[in-house]
Structures are given as structure tokens and as C-alpha cells.
Amino acid sequence: MDFVAFYYQYIWNLSSMWGSVLAWLQSQTGLPGWAIYLVFGFGGALGAFLWVAISNIILVFGERRLLGRFQIRFGPNRVGPNGTLQLIADALKSVGKELVIPAGADKPIYVLGPIVAFIPAMMGFAVFTFGPTMSPVTMDIGVLYFQAVTSLTAFAAFMAGWSSNNKFALFGAMRAVAQFVSYEIPLVLAVISVVLVAGTMNTLTIANQQTIVYALVLPIALFVFTIASIAEANRTPMDIVEAESEIVAGYHTEYGGMAFIMFYAAEYTHALAFGAMLNVLFLGGWKLFWLDQVLPPWLLFILKSYFVFFILIWMRATFPRLRIDQLMSLGWKVLVPLALVSLVLTSAGMLVPGLPLLAVAIFQWVAAGLIILAVLSRLPRRTNREEDMRARRLAAQAAMTARTAVSAQS
Amino acid sequence: MALKTEPFVVNIGPQHPSTHGVFRVQLTVDGETIVDLKPVMGYLHRGTEKLAEEKTYTQCIPYTDRMDYLAAMSNELGYVMAVEKLAGIEPPPRAKWLRMIFAELQRISSHLFAAATFFQDLGGWGTAIMYMLGRDREQILDIFEMTCGQRLTTNYMRIGGVAQDVPPEFFPAVRRFLDDMPSRIDEYFDFLADSDLLLTRTKGVGILPKELAISCGCSGPMLRGSGVPWDLRKTNPYLYYDEVDFDVIVGQNGDCYDRFMVRFWEVGQSLRIIEQCLERLPDGDVRHPFSPDFVSGTFRPPKGEVYQAIEGPKGELGYYLVSDGTTAPYRFHVRAPSLINLTPFREMCIGWKVADMIVILGSVDIVVGEVDR
DSSP states (O other): OOHHHHIIIIISOHHHHHHHHHHHHHHHHOOOHHHHHHHHHHHHHHHHHHHHHHHHHHHHHHHHHHHHHHTTSOOSOSSSGGGTTHHHHHHHHHHTSOOOOOTTOOHHHHHHHHHHHHHHHHHGGGGOOSSSSOOSSOOTTHHHHHHHHHTTHHHHHHHHHHHTTOHHHHHHHHHHHHHHHHHHHHHHHHHHHHHHHHTOOOHHHHHHHOSSOHHHHOHHHHHHHHHHHHHHTTOTTSOGGGOHHHHTTGGGTTOOHHHHHHHHHHHHHHHHHHHHHHHHHHSOTTOOTTGGGTSOHHHHHHHHHHHHHHHHHHHHHHOOOOOHHHHHHIIIIIIHHHHHHHHHHHHHHHHSTTOOHHHHHHHHHHHHHHHHHHHHHHSOOOOOHHHHHHHHHHHHHHHHHHHHHHHHHO | OOOOOOOEEEEEOSSOTTSSSSOEEEEEEETTEEEEEEEEOOTTOOOHHHHHTTSOTTTTHHHHHTTSTTOHHHHHHHHHHHHHHHHTOOOOHHHHHHHHHHHHHHHHHHHHHHHHHHHHHTTOTTHHIIIIIIIIIHHHHHHHHHHHSOSSSOOOEETTEESSOOOTTHHHHHHHHHHHHHHHHHHHIIIIITOHHHHHHHTTSSOOOHHHHHHTTOOTHHHHHTTOOOOHHHHSOOTTTTTSOOOOOOOSSOSHHHHHHHHHHHHHHHHHHHHHHHHHOOOSOSBOTTHHHHHTTOOOOOSEEEEEEEEETTEEEEEEEEEOSSSSOSEEEEEOHHHHHTTTHHHHHTTSBHHHHHHHHHHHOOOHHHHHO
């Protein structure tokens, strides 16, 4: 078999390669069908897990290097070529550490915390669409499943924070519950818009249907989803759950060694999961202009998910974080209404039979434009550099002359 | 349903990422809201004032460096001016102009530090730190290094002048700094000072009313942020500050944003002062002819007491010296602006959230070395 044929048949579609391997296995061993099916499913899960594990390494290292670049410094560059082995060294160090359980901690819950944090974040990966037919599990309620499992993280944060018997951890836990539960709502509402347009909750179908990416059709939903998923994934500027300048490390203040690594990995897995979900729902999964004719779809999917993550890193290097009450009011007073607007517009569009997607998109964009205009007109005029400085200087001069006049009189 | 809640006490510090050293705050919080607060200090007490009573007047200079270790030049300047006032010594003009240049460079460096850590306290992940400290402040420290061999604890001022004249490469370095800074200030304004997130977090937060600021004895950017144009360089000029042209910057509301902006614009004013100092820097000696005597430990100022205050980066930095005619001061007292600016800290914080307490502390801009001495 020549390379091109091999490429398009197997490299292009890893699940077809895995299927061929299994078919060969069956022909050789004569295993029953259900056993083969089990092995097939296990292979898919293993593939997704490997991707997450490798991604975590790539993303943590990439984030550290990129943050370095953003901040005119180098980042880790000592261990191994260009610092690539830095994370291995860090992991080894962490594994070698003792797991200290603080006095007064609720031991079983304390130990369970990091596990409960990592597993749901991992479970979301079952429904991602790595290619037109490639998905670890094809599930008709894929989107619902994803939302359900990823929202379990709130439990982990609360378990860890409460059982640690530490006041900073308690702060983190309270913030975590408030934040995660509040942002769940706009997130789900934004997803419903997509589900309405796609007519299905199957992630594979949603991704395949996007001849025109939903980011262009549903701009409001995209906005709400992005902000809410930053909050859900607990990334700056909404990382108040583990705000290091306020509450040290939030709910995992008391964790060290491997337990801390679990939380750390869970955070990145979570962020990657939301990046990948944004990719599936709004950016068409594996589609990318003409490139999807050349490169295998799973590679494109991975690269696009990394790109979304890159934006998160960028934001982290740029923004200060919000305060808890500001975060809550942003969630309830801005994002929920916006998501509802998107939902109403989309459902209205869906009521008309045979309405082209373009018409829905135009309605959405007009609405988005109106909202932006309304917000801009209500915003106070932005301060101008020269004006601000002049006002402050003039105020000082006026006050000084007034004082000299008073002292001259007296 | 009414939930029964009760306030609980949480210790922020002494080992905490955002207390700017070993400063401890005992917070009583109701949920996230602060109901009471007690600053606890003394973890960095090194007995500087008592130690100084055992040293000769010149030996005290490096001790002053270690108080506000982010503004060593200003500390030395205040101290040597107090001794000069005590002994009636007039340093040569070149030394005085050089002192002004270094004091203003130090003010810029200290204000940049305050602004950068302020962003860090807001959760800015160190980007501002790397730009303001890793790039801009580094230039200032390089200038200090080429002048006196030290970057942080400079030990450059001497009684009756400065340690030595500046090297020839000093002028191009300062020139380059003066040329680079204005565009960077514009950049910081656009990206940081005018960003919506910063405005949301700091506008109207931690308001310090004018009357409270005055009655608590606040000074420096803290007082000016509340709208009182009290700047010792204008109101009580020393060195040649009455001969250079600069403006006093004040805030309008006395919130964290105003305190931050006062520092921010004062950097620009300091650049103006340095510019004029460079123009007017005369040739000549940098040490008073009697200066070598002061180092040898035989310097005995006449009996008496003196108070000399300068406008340090953090506020009114005053030295109260009592001489009994021996080689060591009988009493050495520092009016440390960091400590006194903390007086209204409780009033500013009560009713705000825990996250705001960190921001307010950042806007007060303390250095624990100076709070505890």
C-alpha cells in the first residue's frame, strides 16, 4: 500500500485504524463480538486519556514559556533542551513528597477531594469529536452529558475546601460553589442556542453540520459561553476561587505533593475541556478552511483546541481579577440576560420553517450590535490621558492658591 | 429562610503573598465582608533607632538604607540633611543637585514598585511587575550601580555631600531613561490604568476622606490622593526644589484609584524635575571640605535637637535627632510615613470585601522594613 492511501485511510481516521487492528485481532483469536466491543471502547478511552495527559504537559509547559514571553522573561529553559524536561522534573519532585494530612482535617473527604476533581474533568472528553466519525463515544445527549459531568467540579472544590480545616480553603470553597453554580446557568443557556440551531445534542452531528461555523451565527451565545467557561474553568480574570494574592491558593491551600498535582492537572484538563467544547460548538471541531483537506482532522481539532487555550493564557497575562460580588453580578445581571436574548432570538428563528441559517445569523448580529451600542452609550466617557493629568494638576493648583490666600489673610 | 451566620477571625499574614513583607492583618469577617480589622506589626523590628545611638553619625547612614529598602536614597537624604541642619553644614551646590536627581530617581523607582505590586495584588499575574520592575526600575538600579556600586542599599549620601561624583556614563544612562519613560507611561496608562477591570476594582474602593487623612497624619500620595495638595517639596522646599518647575498631583475622591493615579502621574513630574536638574547641574566639588573628618568618627555636632523632614516617595519622611555633643546621636527617631499612613487602614477597610483589603493595603504602599524599623 502506498503512503497516500495509507495516510487517507488510517492516519486520517485513527478510529478506522483501531477498527482494522481489532478486526485482525478477531480474525486471529475468534473473540466474541462483545469482548471486541469492550476493547474498542477501552481503546477510545485510552486515546482520549493519552491526549489529555500529553496535552496537560504541553499546555503547562507552553503556558509557562508563553507567560514568560508575555512578561519579557524566559520561562523555564534549563532542564533538558529548551526546558522541555522541566515538567518531568517538577512531577518527580511532587511525587516524591509526603502527602501531609492536616490535623483536624476530615480525612476520607480530604483524600477524595483531588480524585473527585480530576475524574469529572476527564470524563467530559468522552464526547469530543476528533474527526467526522471519530469520537470516543457517540452519544445522542453528548452536550448534556458534558455539562453534567464537568459541573461536578464544584463538589471537589467544596470537599477539598471544607475538609482541609483551613480558613483560606474555606473561603475558596465558598467562592467556588457560588461561582460554579452561578456560571453554570449562562453556560447551559448559551449551549441551548447552539442545540436549537443544530437540532441535536450529539456533538458529532453538531460539529459535522457546521458548514458555516456557529461562531458567526450565534455571536451572543459565543460571548456568553466564552466568559462563562473561563469562570467554570477557573482561569484569570475569574480565578477568585484560588486567588493567590488574597486567599493563598483557595480550596487546595492545604494540599501538597501528588494531591496538589491532581488539582493542578484537573484545572488544566478542565480548561482544555472547555476550550475543546467551544471548538466543537462554535468553531466546527475539525474544520479549518482548506486545511482539513490536507491535515488529518484529529490534528486540526487538537490544534484548534490549543488555540482556544492560548487565548486563555493571553488573558491570564493581561487582566487583573474581579471581586466576588462583581463576578456574581456579571454572571446574573449580564450573562444570563444575554444568554436569554440569544435563546429567544434563536428559537424565534427556528419557529419559521425553512429559514436559512444566514437569516438567523443576521438577526443575531443585529441584536449583538444593538446591545453593544446600548452598552457603549451608557458607559461613562473614557478618561483621556492628558485630561486626567491636567484635571489633577489644576485641582492641586487651585487648592494651593486658596490655602495661600487664607494664610495671607490670617 | 434566614441562615444563622457568625463572624470569624482570619489571619492574613505574617506569611502571605500580598502583605508586602511580614505584615499581619487580623481580619474579622462576616462571610466575605470585613467587619473588623487589626493590623499587627513588629515582625521585622530590628531596633534601628536604638542601634543608631551606638554608632557614629556617618555609620548611621547605611542603617537608614535598610528601613524603606525600596527608597534607600531618600532615607539617606533625609538623615544627612538632618545632621547637616544640626551641625550647620552647607553642602556644595553640585552635591545638592545630584541629591535631587537621585531622590527623584528613587521616587520613580518606588512609585513603579508600588504600581507594579498593586497590579499583582489585583491578580495581574506579574506582567506589570516584569515590565515596570524588570525593565524600567532596572534602568534606575543600573544608574545607581554605576554611581555607587550598589543597587538597593546605596549608601551614597554623605554628611556634607555625596560619596563621589557621578561617572561619565551616568549622563547618557539618565538621558536614555528620560527618553524611554514618557512613551512607557502612555502605554501603562492605556493598558493598565485605563482598563475597565482596574477601574471596576479600584474606583470608589477604600475611600479615605480628606478630614480623616489629615487627622490621621497621613502624608505623601496617600494624603494627596484624598485631595490635599501637601507636598513638602512645594510647601516646605528643601535643596533646590523651589527653583525647579513641577506640579503637585492630587486625587478627587480619595479612593484606591486616586492614590494609584497620584503615584502614576508623579512619575512624570519626577522626570520633569530630573530633566531640569540635569540642565542646571553645576561643576565643582561634591563634598564639603570637612567631609573626610565626618567619616573618621571624630565628627561631633554641637548639642541640640533637630527635626528635618523631606518628601519621601511614601510621604513625609522625618528625622528627629538629639545630640549631646558626642560622636553618636543621643536620640535617633524616624517619622516613618509607611507606619503613619497605616493609621486609617481599619477605617478604610471596614465594610469592604477581603479582596478589597488586599487592594487597599497595596494602595497604601507600605514597606514593612519602614513600618517596623
